[in-house]
Amino acid sequence: MSAERDQRALExxxxxxxxxxxxxxxxxKAFTDIKRSAARSIMWSLMTLADETTKLSDELQxxxxxxxxxxxxxxxxxxxxxxxxxxxxxVCAIVQEDLPPLKTVVETELAALRRDS
Numbered sequence: 001m002s003a004e005r006d007q008r009a010l011e012x013x014x015x016x017x018x019x020x021x022x023x024x025x026x027x028x029k030a031f032t033d034i035k036r037s038a039a040r041s042i043m044w045s046l047m048t049l050a051d052e053t054t055k056l057s058d059e060l061q062x063x064x065x066x067x068x069x070x071x072x073x074x075x076x077x078x079x080x081x082x083x084x085x086x087x088x089x090x091v092c093a094i095v096q097e098d099l100p101p102l103k104t105v106v107e108t109e110l111a112a113l114r115r116d117s
Contacts, residue, residue: 002057007113009055014106016049017099024095031092039088042095043079050076064105068098 020042023030027038034040050072061069075094079086 002059003113003116005055006057006060007110009052010106010110010113012052013049014103014110016045016052017103017106019045020049020095020099031088031095034086034088039091042091043083043086046091046094047076047079050079060109064109067102067105072098072102 023038023041023045027036030036030038030042032039034043053069053072056069061067
């Protein structure tokens with residue numbers, strides 16, 4: 001059961017990362033103003049991606065202990081409850097520095113789940 005749940009969550013996280021990457025490519029000024037559509041789309045994708053990580057099994061998270069799972073969940077809580085304090089330069093850093101390693105983990109885990117099924 002948890003493998004199916006992990007797979008669904010990982011696929012959603014990958015979809016969010018793909019959407020963020022598309023938004024960044026489509027609007028070079030996405031990180032300059034939260035009022036831009038791409039900026040809001042990026043924020044939404046980050047929030048829902050972070051929320052989805054809470055559905056991943058402890059086993060998957062333990063295998064990937066270098067991923068800062070608590071910080072990811074913390075971002076979701078901050079974005080949901082203190083959104084007026086979000087700075088786009090912080091969001092930019094998250095997208096540029098934290099998403100690529102997360103994407104690698106997601107793709108690796110999805111590939112392993114496909115092999116095992």
